[in-house]
Amino acid sequence: MTPPALDGLLAFPLTPFAEDLSLNLDAFAEHVESHVAAGAGALFVACGTGEFSSLAPEELAALLHTARDVVAGRVPVWVGAGGGAASARAGVAAAAAGGADGVLLLPPYLVSGPPRGLVDHVRYALGDTSVPVVVYHRSPGVFTAATARALLDLPSVVGLKDGYGDVDLMTRIVTAIRATDTDRARNFLFFNGLPTAEMSAKAYAAIGVARYSSAVHCFAPRIAHRFHRALTEGDTAVMDALLAGFYLPFVALRDETPGFAVSLVKAAARLRGDKVGPVRPPLGEPTRDQLDRLERIVDHGFSVLKGIEAA
DSSP states (O other), X not given: OOOOOOOSOEEOOOOOBOTTSOBOHHHHHHHHHHHHHTTOSEEEEXXXXXXXXXXXXXHHHHHHHHHHHHHTTSSOEEEEEOSSHHHXXXXXXXXXXXXXXXXXXXXXXXXXXXXXXXXXXXHHHHTTOOSOEEEEEBTTBOOOHHHHHHGGGSTTEEEEEEOSOOHHHHHHHHHHHHTTOSHHHXXXXXXXXXXXXXXXXXXXXXXXOOEEEEGGGXXXXXXXXXXXXXXXXXXXXXXXXXXXXXIHHHHHHHTTSTTHHHHHHHHHHHHTTOOOOOOOTTSOOOOHHHHHHHHHHHHHHHHHHHHHHHO
């Protein structure tokens, strides 16, 4: 399978809910359009930032259908699938039936197994589909270099996204796959999928993992794109200015409460005027003090960006 074109800054839209936590597809359509208008290279809907774990199968299908209608072919639309073996298999099949351009296969639910079991899980989830799949490498689905290389035997698997955060292990995985020295191995895609990936983007780019997804694109796409441009150009001064002036304070606040990798992003989008609504449990909302600090951090990030653009 020829790997899909997944270039530029990858966006992971939020999933808007009404106050009663029902799905708000009208707000989702507006949110998707804002990502495309801001220059996203591809959309990954109903994934981690989109609260995949809280969604019913029919909600996943509705989100994919809405995103495809709004995007109308302007950028690729991928969708999340995962959970237990049967759920993952059904999710991949539903994504293919719904016309998704690809699937992000999230790790198995609750249980873990031997290394070969993880590859078997991916194989079972794929079934007979031909839709491109990127496998999410994160707990409890952590690959070794050997098991990651075994993914090359599954034609639908076109890439690996790292949310585990072990640069040494990821270096081994990238090296093992590239060293296979086939067209498939040379074209295999690697992604940095850590929360607030800009924090680790320089380190991952150095080991050949330059693609990443930006949650910040959900509420501050201008900041996200400027950082991405600086990474592409090797502009360390701009990256460091944005890291010090925005990303580090944002991550410090994010780390105060479990689940804030999603909750804080959604709160920031609401502060910027997006109708994305609350998070579903077990995620929790920021306190008033945290919201006040979040607003100051985002405002300062735009001030830093203004200074960069004026230089």
